[in-house]
Amino acid sequence: MAEPTESSTDEYDVIICGTDLIQSILSSALSRAGKKVLHCDGNEWYGGFDAVLYTGSTLDCFIEGCQDAAAAAAVRKSVSGFNKDYTESDADDGELELLPREKYADLRLHSQTFLPCDEQHTVHLPPAKESHELFENKEVESARIKEDTDLLADAPEQSTTTQHKDVSDQCILDGNFSLDISPDLIYASGDAVQGLVKSGVADYLEFKSLKGLHLLMGKDDTKKQRHTTRGSKNTESNESTSTSADDTFISYRVPCSKGDVFRSQLLSPVDKRRLMKFLQLISDYGLAQDEAGSNNDAETVDEETAPADDTLQTKEHPETVAAESASEDAMYSINERYLNKGRSLSRPQNKAKPSTSELDSLIRCIRDNVDFSDYLINVAKLPPRLCSVVIHALALAPFGRSQLDHAYTAMNGVNDLLRHVSALGRFGDTAFLIPMYGSGELSQAFCRSGAVYGSTYMLRRAPLSISLTVDGDGNSTVKSVTLSGEEHIGGFADVHTDDTSKKDVGCSHVIVPSTMLPRKLLACTSIRLRIYRRISILKGSLMSQQDNQDSEDTEQRYAVVIPPATHGLNNASAVHGIILDDSAFVAPARKGYTVLHLTTSVLESGECSVDTCLDILSKSAQLVLDSQCSNEDRAKECHHISFSYSIDIVKPSDAQPIASGLHICYRDTQSITCDYAFREAKRIFEQICPEADFLALAKKVEDSIVYKNNNDSDDERMVLSNALDMIQDGVGGVLKPVETVADDVVGSVQGELANAMLDESISAEEENIVEVQKTDKIVE
Amino acid sequence: MHGQKRSEYKSRLLNPEAASKLATKAQQWNALSHELLSQRKRLITPLNADAKPPSPKMLLTLTEKMLTVNPDPSHLWNIRREMLLHLLEKESSQFDVQPELSLTAHCLQRNPKAYSSWFHRKWSIAYMLSRGKTENQSNVLQSELDLCAQFLMLDERNFHCWNYRRFVVALLGSMAAKESAEINEIVTNNTAAAANLPSESYSGDWSSWMDLLSEDSTSKEILMGAQIVSDSTPKNLTSSLSKEKLNELIVSEWNFTSSKIQDNFSNGSAFHYRSKLISIVLEARLASDDETLDNAARLLRKQEKILSMAREEWEEILLNAIFTEPDDQTPWWYHRFIVAWAKPSLDLRDELGDSYNELVEDYESLLYEMADSLRELLEVEKENGLEGDAAERDESKGVKCKWAYLGLHLVLFSLFKLQRVDATELLCEAQECLDALIAIDPCRSERYKMLAAELSA
Structure with missing residues (x-):
């Protein structure tokens, strides 16, 4: 494999742009299938938006990169005319320009306290906003990136509250942290685990179980519900306690399995019964589907082969057909056969045959594309509060009822639920695994395995544009990709950068993330969502041991969900929190730090301003802290960084592909797992290699x-x-x-x-x- | 072996390599077996006085190896015990319990449900105590508890292990009882039991210990059979537990069952153990009470405590369990126990007078609460998401919730037996429960008819 040079006639089968998780899985899978793969990334590090950044090295580059972005963009504009309107400039030789590196996904840094900001940068930054100053430490609200398209430009001017002398007052971080740009968990059984095991990439990685999935909810109405179920004799005495409706938030363990439901403080006995019935119905549906799948593989399209994004619905619903044709035997034999698969939801052995009528009505709703929450309320007869638990804490949907342009149908909901439920009881107390050293390790591991199978990797070489050939009928085909000369983003000055010339590399397929393409190209086929993330480094343990008998075990590996439209937050989507400490090797050992990642998202077309979203995140951080910590051993935030980036969600449409050989990969909506990446990678893999086995071992x-x-x-x-x-x-x-x-x-x-x-x-x-x-x- | 089809299991023999391996193993096993039996025969009944008798130590090692491979055959364990006794008799050496413990531990790891391994372990412990090995007795027993906890972590429903745990706790309890008996002559009012101590207390027999601890006859009804029969008599006993330590032990056992039930409430053994412990826990909780109370006041206090514990069990565990999975029968059995256990005994009426009526009233209100919740449960179970026709609904609700009907019947019948209110309504509803049961569970209809006959009697 010679180094591709400008004059090189070297042809690659596939050029992959960006080393985000989806692309990394693809480069491993494609090179296994015998394709000649060139994988390039403009960054200094692997992972793109799935990267794990290290304080003191890559994180600094990341921050400086963001801060420099505006300036750099201006420079580029004058030098190479990059900021001209992104269109297919020249119809004849079909040049499809990609966004410059610092504009991918429109990444914006909103605030950070890791780097002292120097004079030079603060000049063109709007001053920090007082409301963000949450905790006792003096935040240095430094970098707020000013761009020509910046929404902040309209934000009202605020008084400057931060001074540069505060830099010295900051707590100094004693040790290195591994901070994920997109922290992800994986389901303990599902697409991700399947892919990791099948490919052997799991050998490069280590995992620990998530200790708890918690739901942060107001306290008030649970109490009321609990007491109405009590015997009539005791009602009088209980009334006094139930009237105190206050705004205190309590974090409840999300009841997923039988044991969880039994222990849960969140549910009244009657709700427990309803939830259990519903969960068992869902797992029956899953079993019936599996059964049908194994009976006749030919006509079944199960989740793996279905479009990666569930919103990509075809007119038919193969799953529905499959479920209906499930033999009754499946229902009879559920008890015995699946007892060994963890006892999370299975019925007792002596249980009589479950009724099929409820399953039938579920299948009917799925076929009729009923909205999931309508199904829960009207058909499954769950009380509203329980619905919220099911949708946001069990199906882990970020949005409630159809807040996006597309609906959250019963089918989406049930599939999401099934992914969660079927991963229960495999490893640890929750359905989730945590990749150690940060989930960015996943993309690195896949790149490594890609290298073993012969992919070529080029860092610091950003793809600049894609050349297309256009035939007489106006159909365009991918011809080559132009790579930038070697460049680097702050730091690492010792790296050799002698190869600074642009290159044109020929290929027959290009894989590019939607966020690298000019927005105009995708505007009609996708919805743009903005993901806001705040990473806080806390001194102290965040989650207290409320449901763990072993008080010695203070390891922090939790996930938290705050449902949308929570009182006091008015968040459009759910806030997802992931809490990790040195037990997952993301913080220095035994220094007592906890890392809290908070994520929320809004529609870019929506009303929500940047400040509102940042406000939601900082309030959420406060809520999570308040719900856990008693005053004396309270965890304190010592550093934070907040940023946002855009993702595209495909709308169901039958728009023509832009060019043959051009494959666009889409990230999932806000999610706490990265299983979607495997489904998306598989979808694209099957377009390129329809016959080959995805992620097969040599x-x-x-x-x-x-x-x-x-x-x-x-x-x-x-x-x-x-x-x-x-x-x-x-x-x-x-x-x-x-x-x-x-x-x-x-x-x-x-x-x-x-x-x-x-x-x-x-x-x-x-x-x-x-x-x-x-x-x-x-x-x- | 569970959940494995015989055909699948046998199919591994189709692979010639695996089959030959297995055949070799079988051959080796047979040869060893034969050798072992013949050597043992020569040792026990020497034919020829000149020939050198086989060494019992050799036989011990042989059994050890064979049992490591296959812990199930009880004759091998018998031979092992025979050889151990033989050696001790001949050489009057100390009985070393450690090799037996590690061997059985190894065997139990292979098969945690082998009756003979557990039995051998019990025998070894009991024998050790009877030989009066002076040191570390309670330490050994304590480490046995840890072993049980480990096995129960692997499989929380291993009833062998729960049995063994009760055996160990009974031994520890006996030690404490013995000690306090020596000091006070009697632990409780039950002098007869205390007198029995020397011969009974180290048998690991739960009931003999219960005799020591319980004052009245009610606990007799819930005694369990002997754990192990041993003719050993205890000798020099130095290590022992104080009364406080004993209470600590009881409370920790009680909490242990709680945590196991929290992990998975479908656990008959844990509930059973709880039913055994609850009376002792009651005593432990009462022990801290004021000693100055007179007898009647103490009795009243105890009955009140019983009721409050019963209510706690119902609200904290049973209610949640039956609403989570009403088709799981284990909580229902415990529910039956609690209903019976909480009932104030008729014998108390004379001693307590008016306060007896208050007790019954309390009990009655607990039963009413139970009935309300069970009715609610049945209501939810009958709910059906379908707007479909009635026939379809009936069909689907048919088989459900047998245990809730049975539970409700029990509660109603218990209320009826208190004979405090007009019974017709109760009887009517109880009859409805039985009718529903006959319809949904025709296999046991005769039993329900018998219960119905009780109602009308």
């Missing part, structure tokens, strides 16, 4: 793994032989204790095996890595 690697699994050390036989030998020798005396013998045998066998495996994989990797190194763009 034969060589597969063989060595089968070898690993098959070799069961037969210690039983060894013990027996040992005993026989003993009799033959007539030695009645001292022998090695049995267990040690067995252990020794097992140990040595495993040791050998491990060595063999290690040799295998190293040699396989070395080959390819050496090759990649030649191209001088090496994966760290």
Whole structure:
């Protein structure tokens, strides 16, 4: 693989722009399928918007990059005319220009306290707003990026409250943090786990279980509900307590499994019954679907092959058909067969056959595209409060009833629920796994495995434009991608940057994220959503041990959901929080820091201003703190950063593709899991390689793994032989204790095996890595 | 082996490699088995006085190895015990419990539900205590509790392990009882039980311990059978538990069942253990009370405490459990126990006089609350999302909630038996429950008819 040069006639099968998770999965999958892949990213680091940034190194670059963006854009404008209107400038040779690096997804930094801002930058920054000053520390509201398109331009001028001398008063971070731009969890069973295991990429990563999923809700109406169910004799005494409706928020553990429902303080007994009935109905539906799927694969299109975004509905609903054709046997055999799969929702063995009529009505609603919340209220007869729990805490939908242009249908809701419910009881107490060292590790791991299979990686080389050829009928086809010369974004001055010339690299497919394309191209087929994120570094433990008997265990690995339209927040979408500490290796060990990620989103076309959203996030941070901490050992925020970026959501439409060979990948709506990336990657993979197996292992690697699994050390036989030998020798005396013998045998066998495996994989990797190194763009 | 089809299980024999491996193993096992039995025979009944008898130590090692591979055959454990006793008799050495504990621990890891391994462990512990090995007895027992906790973490419904846990706790309890008996001569009013102590107290027998602790006859009804029979008599006992330690132990056991039930309430063993513990916990909670109360006041206090504990059990555990999964029968069994346990005994009427009526009133209100909740449960269960026709609805509601009807019947019948209010309404509703049960559970219709006969009697 020679280094592509300007004059090179080198053709790649696929050029992938950006190393976000979707693209990284794709580069691994495509190179496995034998495609020649060039993967480029303008950043210094892997991961794009899924990257994990490190304080003191890449985070600083990120922040400086954002701060420089406005200035840089201006420079570019004069130099290369980049900021001209993004259109297909020249119809003849079909040049599709991509957004310059700092404009991808319209990333904006709103505030941060990691870097002291210097004079130069503050000049063109609007002053910080007082309302953001939340906690005791003096925030340095420094960088607020001013761009020509900046909404902030209209924001009223505020009095300057922050002074530069405060920089010295900040708490100094003692240690490095790994901060995800998009923190993601993964479902303990589902598309992501399937992909990670099948591809062998899981070997590069480590995971821990999420300890709890919590729902932050007002206290008032739960109490009322609980007491109405009490016996008539005690009503008088309880009334006094139920009247105190106040605004205090309580974080409840989200009741997902049978055990959760049983323990939950959130639900009255009657609600428990209703929720359990509903959850079992959903899992029945899932089972019936599985059953139908395995009976006749041909006519079933299950979730994996369905469009990645559930909003991409086809006219038919294959799943519905499948569920209806599910044999009654499936319903009969549910109890026995699935008992071993975790006892999260399965019925007791003695339970009679479940009724099929409720399942029928669910299937009918799915077929009729009923709105999910309508279904919950009118058909499943859940009380409103429970509906909110189901939609936001169980299905984890960020929006409630149809707040986007598209509806949240019963089918979307049930699929989301099924993903959650079917991942329960696999590992730990929740349905989620946390990638250690930050979820940005995922894209790095996939890039690494892509390199093993022969992909070429180029960092610091941003794709600038895509060239198209246009035939006589006006159909355009992808011809090549122009890459920028090597550049770097702050820091890392020691990196060699001798190759500064632009390059044109030929290819037959290009994969590009929607957010890299000029907005105009996608305006009619997608909805633009803006994701707001605030990352806070807290000193102290955030979540208290309310439902864990083991008081020693103070590890912080939680997720929090604040439903939309929460009183006092008026948030348009749910606020999702992920809370991690050094147990997930995102904070320095034993220093007592907790990292809180808060995310919310708004429609870009909507009314919500930037300030409103930032306000929602800072209030949410306050709420999360208040709901957990007693006053004495309260966690304190010492640093934060807030930024926002845009994503596109595909609207169902039958618009023509822009060019053949051009594949646009879309991020999911606001979500706390990254399972969508695997579905989206698979969708695009199947367009490029319709026949091939997604993320398949190479034969060589597969063989060595089968070898690993098959070799069961037969210690039983060894013990027996040992005993026989003993009799033959007539030695009645001292022998090695049995267990040690067995252990020794097992140990040595495993040791050998491990060595063999290690040799295998190293040699396989070395080959390819050496090759990649030649191209001088090496994966760290 | 559970949940595995025999055909699937057998299919591994189709693979010649696996089959030959298994065949080799079987051959080895048979050879060893034969060798072991013949050696044992020669040892027990020597035919030829000249020949050197086989060494019992050798036999012990053989059983150890064979049991490591397959812990189930009880004759191997029998031979092992025989050899252990043989050795002790001949060489009058100390009985070392540790090898037995580690062997059984290993075997139980392989098969946590092997009756014979658990039995051997009980035997070893009981034998150790009977030999009066002087040190660390309570430490050994304490570590046994930890072992149980570990096994129950792996499978919270392993009833073998729950049984074993009760055995260990009974032993610890006996120690405490023994000690306080030595000091005070009697722990409780039950002098007869205290007199029985020497022969009974180390058998790990729950009921003998219960005799010591309980004052009245009510607890007798809920006694369980002997855990293990041992003719061993305890000797020098040095380590023991104080009364406070005992209370601590009881409370921690009670909390242990609570946490296991919180993990998974479909756990008959945990509920059963709870029903065994509840009376002792009651005593422990009463123990802190003022000693100056006279007998009647103390009785009243106890009955009030019983009622409040019953209410707690109902509200904190049972109510949530039956609304979460009404088809799970374990909480319903515990519900039956609680209803019976909370009932103020008729014997108390004479001693307590007027306050007895107050007690019954309290009990009655608890029952009414239960009835209300159960009616509500049945109401929700009958709900159906369908707007479809009535026939369809009836069909789907048919099989549901058998246990709620049974529970409601029990509550109503208990109310009826209190004979305080006009019974016709209660009887009528109870009859309706039974009618519904006959319809939805025809297999047991004769039982429901018998219950109906009780109602009309």
